[in-house]
Amino acid sequence: MSRTEIKIGGFGGQGVILAGLVLARALSLYEGKQAVFTQEYGAEARGGSSASGVVIDDERVDYPYPLNPDIMVLMSQGAMKTYLPLMKDGGILIIEKDLVRLDKIPESVGEFHSIPATKLAEEVLHNKIVTNIIMVGFIAKVTGVVSKENIKRSVLEMVPAKVRELNDRAFETGYNYDEGAE
Amino acid sequence: MSSKDIAADEFLSGDAAAAEGAIAVGCRFFAGYPITPSSEVAERMARRLPEVGGIFIQMEDELSSIAAILGGSWAGKKSMTATSGPGFSLMMENYGLGIMTETPTVIVNVQRGGPSTGLPTLLGQGEFMQARFGTHGSLEAIALSPESPQECFDFAIRAFNLAERFRTPVILLMDESVGHLFEKVRIPPQRNIEAVSRKLPEEVPYPPFRADEDLVPPMPPLGDGHHIHVTGLTHDDEGRPEMTPKMQEELMGRLVNKIRLYKDEIMDIEEDGIDDADIVVVAYGITARSARRAVTLAREKGIKAGLFRLKTVWPFPTERLRELAEQGKKFVVAEVNTGQALIMVEQATRKDAVFVGKYGGEPHKPFEILNGIEEALHADN
Numbered sequence: 001m002s003r004t005e006i007k008i009g010g011f012g013g014q015g016v017i018l019a020g021l022v023l024a025r026a027l028s029l030y031e032g033k034q035a036v037f038t039q040e041y042g043a044e045a046r047g048g049s050s051a052s053g054v055v056i057d058d059e060r061v062d063y064p065y066p067l068n069p070d071i072m073v074l075m076s077q078g079a080m081k082t083y084l085p086l087m088k089d090g091g092i093l094i095i096e097k098d099l100v101r102l103d104k105i106p107e108s109v110g111e112f113h114s115i116p117a118t119k120l121a122e123e124v125l126h127n128k129i130v131t132n133i134i135m136v137g138f139i140a141k142v143t144g145v146v147s148k149e150n151i152k153r154s155v156l157e158m159v160p161a162k163v164r165e166l167n168d169r170a171f172e173t174g175y176n177y178d179e180g181a182e
Numbered sequence: 183m184s185s186k187d188i189a190a191d192e193f194l195s196g197d198a199a200a201a202e203g204a205i206a207v208g209c210r211f212f213a214g215y216p217i218t219p220s221s222e223v224a225e226r227m228a229r230r231l232p233e234v235g236g237i238f239i240q241m242e243d244e245l246s247s248i249a250a251i252l253g254g255s256w257a258g259k260k261s262m263t264a265t266s267g268p269g270f271s272l273m274m275e276n277y278g279l280g281i282m283t284e285t286p287t288v289i290v291n292v293q294r295g296g297p298s299t300g301l302p303t304l305l306g307q308g309e310f311m312q313a314r315f316g317t318h319g320s321l322e323a324i325a326l327s328p329e330s331p332q333e334c335f336d337f338a339i340r341a342f343n344l345a346e347r348f349r350t351p352v353i354l355l356m357d358e359s360v361g362h363l364f365e366k367v368r369i370p371p372q373r374n375i376e377a378v379s380r381k382l383p384e385e386v387p388y389p390p391f392r393a394d395e396d397l398v399p400p401m402p403p404l405g406d407g408h409h410i411h412v413t414g415l416t417h418d419d420e421g422r423p424e425m426t427p428k429m430q431e432e433l434m435g436r437l438v439n440k441i442r443l444y445k446d447e448i449m450d451i452e453e454d455g456i457d458d459a460d461i462v463v464v465a466y467g468i469t470a471r472s473a474r475r476a477v478t479l480a481r482e483k484g485i486k487a488g489l490f491r492l493k494t495v496w497p498f499p500t501e502r503l504r505e506l507a508e509q510g511k512k513f514v515v516a517e518v519n520t521g522q523a524l525i526m527v528e529q530a531t532r533k534d535a536v537f538v539g540k541y542g543g544e545p546h547k548p549f550e551i552l553n554g555i556e557e558a559l560h561a562d563n
Binding site: 021024025028029034035036037038039041061062063064065067 | 191192193303359362363364365366468471472474475478545547548
């Protein structure tokens with residue numbers, strides 16, 4: 001694998017930081033990749049803009065921040081405006097279906113996916129807090145950037161024991177989401 | 183077999199890795215006042231030190247934090263504090279006390295944008311000079327600048343070893359980007375970690391400032407029957423104030439020379455592609471990672487560029503840079519300030535360098551440094 005960049009953008013409270021961290025950690029510790037995780041956030045605890053970056057390579061990663069993400073995950077309209085123009089031509093675009101309004105998918109996008117992760121968290125799992133883990137499951141499925149086994153291991157190791165089962169179900173919900181069904 | 187007997191890979195931030203390195207080399211006392219972007223060092227130490235029989239104290243401010251670690255060191259424990267810009271400024275007076283009293287300690291400064299409270303959550307590299315000249319009086323400083331969490335771990339170990347070897351405070355000069363980014367850190371088995379401890383006197387009582395041939399005095403711990411007097415005033419080898427030009431010359435000469443004469447043992451530089459290079463890019467900390475990419479991009483364009491990375495920023499590698507300048511190479515300096523290492527590089531090379539600075543807030547994009555390399559290529563000098 002040559003250098004691959006992933007950007008996950010949203011607002012504070014959606015868990016985009018943890019989503020990037022579990023991905024990078026799985027790639028680094030369990031898939032033998034060189035992976036760097038970085039984060040951007042405003043001063044607010046919730047509601048401000050928030051983004052995480054993952055850069056993966058077989059060799060040592062020099063510049064650790066995504067420049068032209070191969071995989072772009074957008075979970076808010078603000079993130080869409082900021083980050084969509086940076087996307088690499090032919091890359092994979094993934095959006096939170098209910099939170100990002102996209103009049104038209106740019107022609108440069110190679111592959112497009114969407115998932116109502118927040119609604120699934122509320123309606124299927126009755127807990128909005130796992131929106132990010134639903135998204136992680138979905139990212140793993142549609143991009144194939146990390147194996148299901150390794151990303152799940154990373155998620156379950158990173159969350160507190162008392163919510164492990166909830167996160168397990170959230171991950172499966174995202175992983176098994178059928179885009180064509182709606 | 184305990185978990186300490188086998189190597190372990192962890193996915194850590196630079197801040198957490200620095201804390202783990204300190205614990206691995208035997209740091210058992212931490213006093214600090216949390217400040218972004220260094221707070222994760224304190225957070226990790228607060229959780230980990232009690233697990234290994236150490237002590238963590240959250241102090242009321244940075245003045246007391248550094249005072250406490252000087253005391254911790256005299257009590258015989260490897261001691262550390264961690265802070266960022268504003269706190270580092272507050273620590274400057276007692277940093278000098280640590281140098282004057284020859285107290286081995288480690289001060290972590292995770293640099294953010296300044297001056298003053300500046301950019302709490304964002305990058306700066308404005309304390310390159312402060313690490314060297316920030317406290318009053320004449321002195322030699324030792325400061326290390328990691329570019330990755332692995333180096334935060336490794337350099338924390340080395341910072342303690344240098345502090346103990348030279349009986350002096352050592353600065354781990356990190357920056358926000360390196361402190362907050364996460365990468366794999368290989369933590370070696372405990373038996374593979376080289377831990378240097380201060381020389382102890384063979385006789386009791388032993389004068390606490392009587393140096394050996396290497397100019398470093400053995401350090402008697404408090405409470406072992408030695409007659410210890412520790413003062414920031416110019417003092418004799420018993421630690422008694424003796425404020426005379428003669429004693430000043432004797433003491434300061436030794437404090438400066440115990441580092442100056444042994445700087446080859448301290449300095450650590452990464453030279454990547456320097457031998458055939460026309461352009462030498464000097465950088466440290468996070469900026470070195472942007473510079474490494476820029477050098478690769480330059481090579482792809484057929485420009486012979488190389489990276490000269492300061493893993494130790496102080497003592498400064500003046501002689502080596504002068505040697506490279508005499509070979510006709512040109513220089514680019516990249517750092518997140520308005521030109522601090524630049525002063526040292528131009529003084530060493532005796533020629534103008536192309537400067538690629540930033541005021542702070544974000545690291546260099548690789549193309550910004552590449553532009554500097556191209557500018558240097560076409561410059562006259």
